[in-house]
Amino acid sequence: MAVPVAQQRKLTQRSGNICAFPECGLLLTAQGTPEDPVVVLGEMAHIVAESPNGPRGDSPLTPEERNRYENLILLCNQHHQLIDSEGALAKYTVERLHAMKEAHEQRIERRLGGRSNVSSDLPPMVNDTVYSNVLPVTQMPRYIYGAPCSARRENEVRPAATSAGMMTPFILREGRLWAFQDLRDTSNPFADVVACTETERFSTKEWWTDPDRLGWYVALLNRSLNKLTGRLGLRLDHDHHRYYFEPEAAGVERSVPYRPLNASRATRSVVWQPKKRATGEARNYWLHRAVSLRFFLIGDNQWCLSVRPELRVTSDGFESIQAKYIGRQVTRKKSRLFNHDLLGEVQFWRDFLGRSTPRIFFPFGTDRQNLIVSTSLSSGQVRWPGIPAEHDMPFKNVEYVDDLFTWAEAEGLSEDDDPADEGDEDAEEMLR
Ligand SMILES: [Zn+2]
Ligand SMILES: [Zn+2]
Numbered sequence: 262m263a264v265p266v267a268q269q270r271k272l273t274q275r276s277g278n279i280c281a282f283p284e285c286g287l288l289l290t291a292q293g294t295p296e297d298p299v300v301v302l303g304e305m306a307h308i309v310a311e312s313p314n315g316p317r318g319d320s321p322l323t324p325e326e327r328n329r330y331e332n333l334i335l336l337c338n339q340h341h342q343l344i345d346s347e348g349a350l351a352k353y354t355v356e357r358l359h360a361m362k363e364a365h366e367q368r369i370e371r372r373l374g375g376r377s378n379v380s381s382d383l384p385p386m387v388n389d390t391v392y393s394n395v396l397p398v399t400q401m402p403r404y405i406y407g408a409p410c411s412a413r414r415e416n417e418v419r420p421a422a423t424s425a426g427m428m429t430p431f432i433l434r435e436g437r438l439w440a441f442q443d444l445r446d447t448s449n450p451f452a453d454v455v456a457c458t459e460t461e462r463f464s465t466k467e468w469w470t471d472p473d474r475l476g477w478y479v480a481l482l483n484r485s486l487n488k489l490t491g492r493l494g495l496r497l498d499h500d501h502h503r504y505y506f507e508p509e510a511a512g513v514e515r516s517v518p519y520r521p522l523n524a525s526r527a528t529r530s531v532v533w534q535p536k537k538r539a540t541g542e543a544r545n546y547w548l549h550r551a552v553s554l555r556f557f558l559i560g561d562n563q564w565c566l567s568v569r570p571e572l573r574v575t576s577d578g579f580e581s582i583q584a585k586y587i588g589r590q591v592t593r594k595k596s597r598l599f600n601h602d603l604l605g606e607v608q609f610w611r612d613f614l615g616r617s618t619p620r621i622f623f624p625f626g627t628d629r630q631n632l633i634v635s636t637s638l639s640s641g642q643v644r645w646p647g648i649p650a651e652h653d654m655p656f657k658n659v660e661y662v663d664d665l666f667t668w669a670e671a672e673g674l675s676e677d678d679d680p681a682d683e684g685d686e687d688a689e690e691m692l693r
Contacts, residue, residue: 264305268330272305275330277369281362282340289337304341305333308358316345317355334362393638394607398556398564400633402441402625405463405478408455410438420450427626430484434477437461441481441625441632469558482556485623485632490554493613498551498581503571505551506531508578519609520617529609532578546582549573552610566621566634568614570606604638611636 273289280287280303289303310318311327326332336344344353410433412418418438420429429450431440442449444460468474486504487497495504508515515532531550534543553569574582615621615636623632 264328264333268328268333269305271330272333272335273303275366275369276303276335276362277372278303278335279365279369280337280340281334281365282336282343283361283364285337285340287337289335302337303335304338306336306341306344308332308334308355308362316350317353317358320355334358394568394570396566396568396611396621396638397635398566398632399620399635400631401465401564402630402632403465404441404443404630405439405465405468405481406442406444406460407437407439407463408444408451408457408460409436410451410455412438412454418451418454421453423448423450424626426624428485428488428623429625430481430488432477432480432484439477439481441630443626466562469562475558479556482632486554486556489614489621489623493616495552498573502555503551503553503573505549505571505573507549508532508547511578513578517613519612534578545576547575547578549575549578550606550609568607568610570610607638611638 278289279285280289287302290301307315307327308317309320309322309327309332310316311324312318313320320327322332343349344358410418412433415431415433418431418433420431427442427450429440429442431438431451433439438444438451438455440449440451442451443462444451444455445457445462447457449455449457463474465478468478490497490504494506496507497503498505506515506517514530514534516528516530518526518528520526529550532547534547536543549572551571551573553567553571555567555569556564557567558564576582611621615634619636621634621636623634625631
């Protein structure tokens with residue numbers, strides 16, 4: 262597949278026909294012979310290689326996207342060879358080449374001093390890495406087992422504790438009990454209530470392609486989340502399908518230790534009674550950190566876990582206050598969980614759920630059957646006008662996530678932020 266002519270032209274023009282490599286400055290056309298008047302020296306180098314096996318080729322870009330202007334950089338032959346050479350690939354990353362190209366094109370524009378025909382209040386486009394609150398599942402159980410079950414209701418089933426730490430989520434559907442443990446094995450945790458000899462086994466992938474079974478599968482995953490969060494001491498808010506912290510004793514605030522990426526320990530308030538900033542007087546409601554967790558399937562057998570930080574409001578640390586009484590206040594608080602705030606919260610939750618390890622682990626008894634979620638944040642490349650200057654935090658590299666987090670904390674945006682302090686008196690009145 263070749264680079265379309267329009268894309269070639271755009272690249273050559275925007276590069277000023279000069280090699281984009283810093284300090285090179287080589288003009289990429291030269292005077293030739295009378296028979297062949299112009300010699301083209303420029304090479305359109307692929308930032309992400311045209312083929313997946315080529316330099317920087319491991320990318321979700323489609324073959325068509327790989328041959329577009331956005332993925333090409335104009336270089337001289339020498340610099341093209343340099344960036345594609347085996348030993349230099351770690352140095353000339355996709356991000357670095359995009360930055361190189363961006364800087365070069367801006368230099369060309371400035372040097373030429375041309376008058377732009379684009380309205381000047383359009384912000385310049387930048388390449389950014391943005392992080393999402395979605396964690397990739399790196400391993401799903403291979404099989405689901407189902408066997409006829411004598412129990413009619415789920416609360417009649419008491420799975421036996423077998424190996425230490427094993428989670429035993431299950432669902433009852435169509436007279437059968439479904440679980441990740443091998444029900445053919447007579448020492449399985451459900452042996453009391455299932456007919457082991459009549460066990461059926463399905464590959465999980467088979468279930469994902471059937472809409473009904475997919476629903477069952479998600480139910481089983483949700484039971485698994487209940488197990489995980491239960492072990493971590495979180496409570497389930499059935500109405501909102503989210504998990505939250507409760508105080509350990511009435512009237513006592515709570516915080517938990519966690520580890521930011523920079524490995525230093527920190528603590529975070531998880532249940533607290535906000536105080537009025539001016540007087541220090543306690544308000545008449547409590548805030549609880551909460552999280553909505555949801556497994557979902559994207560594309561070809563790739564599962565993800567979305568981590569959505571939320572807040573629960575109670576009157577005394579236990580009794581939930583209905584949304585209609587708190588509406589504006591908490592809505593406003595939520596709507597402020599943007600960018601760095603959100604990342605800081607997601608960072609807290611992934612550390613907490615993963616117990617400060619690189620993964621969230623759901624042990625179902627055997628290596629092949631375990632469910633594992635990576636706690637590395639998914640990221641994607643975007644080209645966009647960027648974050649407005651006042652929020653322009655360094656989102657560009659994963660190592661900056663820490664700075665981001667520290668910054669959010671330093672600004673007091675997450676720990677003791679008090680939604681009523683910014684003067685929503687109506688909302689405050691509603692809580693009195
Ligand atoms: Zn190349
Ligand atoms: Zn060059």
